[in-house]
Amino acid sequence: MSDLSPEADPAPEAAPEAPSTAEGVVARSTGSWYDVLLPDGERIQARARGKFRLIAEEIDETNPVAVGDHVEIRLEDDGTALITDIRPRTTKLSRRAAGRRHSREHVLVANVDAAWCVQSVFAPKFNSGFVDRVLVMAEAYGVEAGVVINKADLMVGHKKAEEAIGFWISLYESLGYPVLLTSAELGIGVDEFRDALTDRTSVVAGPSGVGKSSLLNAVDPALDLRTGEVSQKTQKGKHTTTFYTLYPLAAGGYVVDTPGIREFGLWDMTPPELGGYFVEMRPLIQDCRFPNCTHDHEPGCAVTAAVDEGTGTLERYGSYLYILASLRRGEDRGR
Ligand code: GDP
Ligand code: ZN
Numbered sequence: 137m138s139d140l141s142p143e144a145d146p147a148p149e150a151a152p153e154a155p156s157t158a159e160g161v162v163a164r165s166t167g168s169w170y171d172v173l174l175p176d177g178e179r180i181q182a183r184a185r186g187k188f189r190l191i192a193e194e195i196d197e198t199n200p201v202a203v204g205d206h207v208e209i210r211l212e213d214d215g216t217a218l219i220t221d222i223r224p225r226t227t228k229l230s231r232r233a234a235g236r237r238h239s240r241e242h243v244l245v246a247n248v249d250a251a252w253c254v255q256s257v258f259a260p261k262f263n264s265g266f267v268d269r270v271l272v273m274a275e276a277y278g279v280e281a282g283v284v285i286n287k288a289d290l291m292v293g294h295k296k297a298e299e300a301i302g303f304w305i306s307l308y309e310s311l312g313y314p315v316l317l318t319s320a321e322l323g324i325g326v327d328e329f330r331d332a333l334t335d336r337t338s339v340v341a342g343p344s345g346v347g348k349s350s351l352l353n354a355v356d357p358a359l360d361l362r363t364g365e366v367s368q369k370t371q372k373g374k375h376t377t378t379f380y381t382l383y384p385l386a387a388g389g390y391v392v393d394t395p396g397i398r399e400f401g402l403w404d405m406t407p408p409e410l411g412g413y414f415v416e417m418r419p420l421i422q423d424c425r426f427p428n429c430t431h432d433h434e435p436g437c438a439v440t441a442a443v444d445e446g447t448g449t450l451e452r453y454g455s456y457l458y459i460l461a462s463l464r465r466g467e468d469r470g471r
Contacts, residue, residue: 157220161390162205162246163382170201172209172217173384182209182217196240198233203380203392204246204337227279229339232404241404245380245392247337250280252329254342254351256287257297262304263343268414268455270341271313275413276405279339282314284329286347289319307451311415320350330355335388352393356385361393407463411439414456416449432457 160172163179172182188200201207201219208221225246233242253270255262267283274281285304291297305315316332318325332338333355342348349361382392408428411417417431417439425436432440442448 157208157210158217159206159208161382162201162203162207163384164379165199165201165203166379167199170207170219172207172219173382177384180209180211180215180217182207182219184219188219188222196238198240198242202228202243202246203382204228204248204390206247227277229273229277229279244394245339245382248277248279248339248392249336250274250282250332250338252282252284252332252338252340254284254286254340254346254348256346257285257291257301258287259290260343260345262301264304264452265455265458266343267304267308268452269459272410272413272459275415276409282316282332283308284316284318284325284342284351286318286320286351288317288324289322307449310449318351320347320354323354326351326354330385330387333385333387333389333391337382337390337392339392339394341394348393352383352391355391356383356387358386359383359391405463407460410456410460410463414452416452417456420448430460432460 158174158180160174160180162170163173164171168183170182170184172180174180184201192198192200201222202225205225206223207219208223209217210220211217225243227248228243228246229248229251230241230243232239251270251274253267255267262285271281271283283304285301291301301317305317308315314332316325316328318329320326329351340348340352347363349363352359353361353363380392380394382390384390405413407430411421411429411431420438420442421429421431423438424431424434426434429437429439431437434440439450439453443450443453
């Protein structure tokens, strides 16, 4: 009663308990441990509840939690955490993993909004086949895509290079893909690339040496990615462990650095589906005689007719045939 009496028990001062749960994004996965990035920038090591592994097995996925997953965690006394919930994924990029009896899906990255393919003017020179694979992958998984052409500084004074790069820029722009011409060295186009990456999750893919790391460092110096250390030659033939890593951007949003392109197996795609992921072929395909036309040998094919007559913009038909052949050999469908 006598609240004011000095003898009254002091109000039981609850020890200011740290919130025991938090929301975060998975930045890295090593199989059994995950790096979870909290909104305040803190990183915490977490394990996943055993039930997620069982669920993953049921739906034939190899990994219950993927980089890019939005998760709820419970903080443990030892400073680690337990992933207690995985939010539904909006998108995912995956590859096929060989299993004991049948191949399973390995989710590489979840919740990706956009994929950017980085190329360079020279050293290494622009590789449209690589670009088309990334664009097909993006179309297949339903994420936006764009092209970055770096090392623009090397083009100055090279008329032939200017013409060639001009051709690729207008081709990809005419197909509806944004194209950015950049120089990490001179800081050209860096602001535009940063704007494109802000407030979303973007996968950035490119062959070694194009300046992807330099460019991302220019976008956000805090990333501090290693640059210029891997030469094209030493990379070849060497088995590199591939870790997808998600980085927060100071401007907002995340980038996911991808170690290579071979990973983007178009693993559940059948040959007749491929044409639908070449945006310029889409309007033609409905006029093909056979619904399962693969647009290379079939009679009554509207695509090959357009190629033969030179109508329509089918500059990428060669790329199409190349990817089609790899799908037929089964390279993209797992071993
Ligand atoms: P990554 O393998 O794609 O991550 O490429 P790096 O960022 O490691 O860069 C590879 C090499 O290209 C390094 O020697 C960089 O200094 C160089 N480089 C990167 N960006 C540019 C650029 O815009 N212009 C020029 N001339 N060189 C660049
Ligand atoms: Zn056809």
